[in-house]
Amino acid sequence: MSSTVHGSVMSPGMEQLAGAVDCHVHACPHINARSVDALEATRAAAAAGMRGIGLMDNFANSAGLAALARRELAEPGVDVFGGLIMEPPAGGISAQAVRIALDYGYEPGDGARFVSLPTHHTRNIARLEQRSASYVEACLEIPERGALPDPLGEILDLVAEHDVVLNTGHVSGPEAVRLVELARTRGVERILVPASYMTPEEVRAITAGGAFAEFSFFFISHATQIGLTHVDAQRNVTPPVPLARMHELIGVATPARTVLSSDCGVYVLPPPVEGLREFVLMIASTGFDADDIRTMVDENPGRLFKVGNR
Numbered sequence: 367m368s369s370t371v372h373g374s375v376m377s378p379g380m381e382q383l384a385g386a387v388d389c390h391v392h393a394c395p396h397i398n399a400r401s402v403d404a405l406e407a408t409r410a411a412a413a414a415g416m417r418g419i420g421l422m423d424n425f426a427n428s429a430g431l432a433a434l435a436r437r438e439l440a441e442p443g444v445d446v447f448g449g450l451i452m453e454p455p456a457g458g459i460s461a462q463a464v465r466i467a468l469d470y471g472y473e474p475g476d477g478a479r480f481v482s483l484p485t486h487h488t489r490n491i492a493r494l495e496q497r498s499a500s501y502v503e504a505c506l507e508i509p510e511r512g513a514l515p516d517p518l519g520e521i522l523d524l525v526a527e528h529d530v531v532l533n534t535g536h537v538s539g540p541e542a543v544r545l546v547e548l549a550r551t552r553g554v555e556r557i558l559v560p561a562s563y564m565t566p567e568e569v570r571a572i573t574a575g576g577a578f579a580e581f582s583f584f585f586i587s588h589a590t591q592i593g594l595t596h597v598d599a600q601r602n603v604t605p606p607v608p609l610a611r612m613h614e615l616i617g618v619a620t621p622a623r624t625v626l627s628s629d630c631g632v633y634v635l636p637p638p639v640e641g642l643r644e645f646v647l648m649i650a651s652t653g654f655d656a657d658d659i660r661t662m663v664d665e666n667p668g669r670l671f672k673v674g675n676r
């Protein structure tokens with residue numbers, strides 16, 4: 367049932383978005399169509415009373431666009447932040463690209479608030495996407511033991527020094543568990559692990575290691591039913607995650623160590639605010655109360671990404 371606020375109809379679940387932070391919004395330019403651009407996403411978040419959004423881009427550091435959106439829309443007060451996904455078009459796994467991203471902007475404090483390992487250029491995803499052997503070979507894999515491949519150690523040190531978020535990207539569960547351990551020993555305090563495909567044991571290991579597990583609307587949505595272009599012309603279908611499985615994994619992580627995000631922006635999904643609203647309702651329906659939801663969609667991402675504390 368919808369309720370009325372200031373004479374306009376409010377959809378169910380909107381009250382849970384007041385103060386929310388969606389750290390996973392794909393509203394930057396892309397090679398496939400978007401539902402909204404970065405400024406539209408910011409205005410929509412402001413209208414919903416949200417505190418922040420994080421722009422993610424597989425092709426470029428998004429901190430500059432985030433800084434522009436924050437300046438342009440200073441009045442609504444949404445804290446828009448960006449960062450670097452170390453995909454090849456964005457400079458790849460390069461300490462120099464990370465160093466630039468961390469300082470990139472118009473003024474101090476504008477720089478990247480997250481550094482992510484590759485998403486699609488991981489051997490884990492390249493194999494799932496049935497890429498060629500030479501393509502897979504050129505992608506990142508975290509070894510089971512021994513030192514990290516260069517220059518990942520240096521990059522982790524930069525992340526620790528700047529106290530920004532390390533996102534483990536789309537490596538496999540066992541690789542993410544090892545990365546969390548190694549990053550912690552190098553002093554990285556803020557770690558976010560996309561966890562929708564992990565086993566309960568892996569989720570337990572990464573959250574016990576001090577990382578947050580991220581679950582996104584995309585994986586339970588109809589976007590998993592069609593092939594989409596992500597980083598090049600090849601269309602790939604993302605395997606769906608049953609809602610019951612997501613519920614189980616959140617139960618293992620506990621709301622205190624969980625971040626919920628939309629991962630919306632692609633044209634077939636609703637715009638990010640609507641995606642997040644639907645997601646929050648779906649997760650709540652599995653048995654999490656309003657306080658749990660607030661922890662996962664507001665408090666945790668807000669603290670992790672230092673929303674409003676620049």
Ligand SMILES: [Zn+2]
Nearest residue numbers: 390392422629
């Ligand atoms: Zn994404």
